[in-house]
Amino acid sequence: MNEHTTSATERIAPGHKRLRVAVANPLHEESCRRIVEREPRVTLLVDPALLPRMRHRADFSGDPGYLRTAEQRERFHALLDSADALLGIPGGDPGELARAVRANPGLRWVHATSAGGGQQVGAAGLGPHDLQRVAFTTSAGVHGSPLSEFALLGILSGAKDLPRLQRLKERREWSDRWISHPISRYKVLVLGFGGIGREVSRCLSLLGASVTVMSRKAGAAHPDVERFVAPDALGDVIGEMDAIVCALPGTDLTTHLVDERFLAGVKPGVTFVNVGRGSVVDESALVAGLRDGRIGFAALDVFEVEPLPRTSPLWSLPNVLISPHTAALSADQEEGVADLFADNATRLLDGHPLKNVVNTVEFY
Template identity: 75%
Template sequence: MEACATALRRELTGAFSDDEKLNEERLLPGQKRLRVVVANPLHEESYQRIIEREPRVTLLNDLSLLPPIRHRADFSGDPEFRRTPEQQAEFEALLDSADALLGIPDVDAAALGRAVRSNPRLRWVHATSAGGGQQVGRAGLSPSHLERVTFTTSAGVHGSPLSEFVVLGILSGAKDLPRLLQLKSQRRWSERWMSRQISRQKVLILGFGGIGRAVARSLSALGMSVTATSRRADAEHPDVDRFVNVDELTDVIGDMDAIVCALPGTDLTKGLVGERLLARVKPGATFVNVGRGTVVDESALIAALEDGRIGFAALDVFEVEPLPAESSLWTMPNVLISPHTAALAVDEEAAVVELFADNATRLLDGHPLVNVVDTVEFY
């Protein structure tokens, strides 16, 4: 890692002229190089892989200005890391020299806003998370900034591990995991009971982006009847039996044995899963959230868990994170809590790097980028 850091620091020492720094036409199709500042910590092999995949990229970084990396895909780094005022000035100067950023600086909307406003040459920012659009929305950028800079996310990278968490949640609800754990803790051999077969169940997937598609693939393979939301009236997918519009949810949700939320956090989705919708669920339904916590009205969900409308919930995201210690969700036996960690996997960083490299090639060759953020709804 030190060898890599030294090489990258050398890239920063006066190798670029003032004329080049002022050139705002460098991102036209056919350009020779793309200056990329890596704004989130990565492992050395990730730097190497980007250069292998797209040699026209010049990676710029100073590892002393980034928080130490603790594990794979630790894009935020050590939360105890602090820069000195001098280091902060160096970091911002580095960001202001980029054509593109790999990662949102400090994974912070305010830092992203500063970087975009201060660097007129910046044309592309790639977020290492699937939910980077929310940070773009919170960055307070003007329409001209949003038009100048293209923002992309790592949506789709996390689909497989999140779909496995969904399977865990639905199986836990169907096989009554809380009851099994309670009996084990009591060392009690109870009477036998009938469990539910998920192959005979119906599931509703809220949100059919990259995560929703991965979830549908996994659940369809297990024999579940899959209904999913779509804005398109003519939507079709081999893993989905039926598509419905969001306006139809209250009409169909009562038939569902399980509900999976894979929606992004936007103004339109905020509180969508609330009292009105939960009043119509089939008693004992399983609820899994791998989208965003803001989509769910937690007070309404807690009420549904208490009265049995929701029999079991597996939650990876919450309205407030970290989940406050006083939240009653912590003490509910029919709730599985994951600290927003279900998407993490050993190959996540590699997948993010491959996606970034592919988009860098697209940009350099003048082709449309994938996973572009909608700068109206910010997802």
């Protein structure tokens, strides 16, 4: 086991200024060093033998074929149970998270390496006492830039009729010219205004698009947003939109928000992009809309069931771009997670509010 520390390790308590952190997901050595350099009061407890091998940068799940022996599992649990905080949800498994929280009365904080860690916290079935005792945070915001780029890819693909260009190339056909649709004249609806929604809005605004945002927490005016609308006012604006970007978390309130009724009101030929959660979209309604022309093009990074079943009609529809939930990955994502964790560790040690705290009512 490696301990990244600069002094003796001691249990954090009132008056103490150290934080023992068990690394529960794979993390590169340089990322571990980055954390303790930024916050030297952190002690990282790491045993690479107890974690799956990373296949690439920011591969926090690791090799799916990795299995711990009974002896390794016992050591891994002992490591988690000795810590004040966890970096990562063990194995991404809500059951393992529940075990770690209940077995360790000194646990104060769990940081998920994903933006959607709130769903795993909800699935752990923790009681009110544990949800109050332990702070849960996510890596929301780290993925905003690559996901906004995927959203732009989807909108541009719809605006420039990528499926038509692909068909012409396959046929080696030089067709008549046709009118293009400039993004600078587009009206785009962004569903959700968290880290991803804000970055998508910023990028669209820079291209000259008119951005409308649906958010339950819309507040003061924002330079990248022309207007905010509440969920119950979507019907007043949806028919105007040339493109819709879903950047919503998966909660009980957002499940199947994009359904048959929603899609019945869209402008024919609208482009739809989902970089939020697959549960927000009723895929049967989406497929129907893609087939009858209500949706001209869809770019999807997330799905109701993942991996997307081979029997899904989405695979065979020519006006669909499918990304296997990989649009958020980038070469610098792991550094972003490390920096966010180090910043939150400083906040915890100094008694300041944490960033990206999970809503333990709706779990996002």
